[in-house]
Amino acid sequence: MAMTFDPFSELDRLTGALLGTAQGPRFMPVDLYRDGDRYILNADMPGMDPDSVDIDMDGQLLTIRARRTAATDGGMNWLVRERPSGTYLRQFSIGEGIDAEAIAAHYDNGVLSLLLPVSERAKPRKIEVQTSAPQTQHVLNS
Template sequence: MAMFFDPFREFDRVAEQLFDRQGPRLMPMDLYRDGDHYVLSADLPGIDPGSVDIDVDGQLLTIRAQRTGRSEEGVKWITRERPTGAYMRQLNLGQGIDTERITATYENGVMSVLIPISEKAKPRKIEVQRSGDSSQTLTAPELTS
């Protein structure tokens, strides 16, 4: 049987056991903009979707999840690298986000959160009217020059 040894992973495992880390763990995520919304994808493998809690307080988005471990009596662990416990991630959404329309889905261990941009924050054209009968539509770059 082939074995992989990563001294840093082993150091992290030993440190967690020594210091009995009970605080929330960080979940890896990707965040990108796709058109008129942002997409947040967070890795949460083995999480019960019912344990996930997503809330928005002002402009602060918080994702919480819980992974429970196996607690079988008489089991002697050979290795235990899959951490259990609470996971948490917080993001400051900033201005221009429609917090009322945020949605989330969980599929294949990945939590996807769609964060729409508000209508007020989207680029738009402004119509400039002349003092005569005709009107002209200018785009934002033309207004600055």
């Protein structure tokens, strides 16, 4: 079984354990793309309890927060502990072109998917060019 060793992350872990300091919110990788009249955001959240996921909109700020709790058993003797626990957080500034009332979320197989529909006023539209009534020209006969 191959294992990699990152001295910097190990040093951070040991420092936190010795000083008892809690680390801040952890990074959550996401993919964001547009598909027709909606944006789709997929966030990797493996091992998260879906009940710990909190999504809220405050004005134009979309916040995704989740918590992974570490297994704690007094009789455990950890040999390797690389899966971080704690709070995960991502925030996105959402433009006015999103219909905030129609945002939907789904969690499946460790991936949180948000569907962000484009608002009607932000969708592309054609503008009809108006013309005035054709003017008739009078021909003068001489």
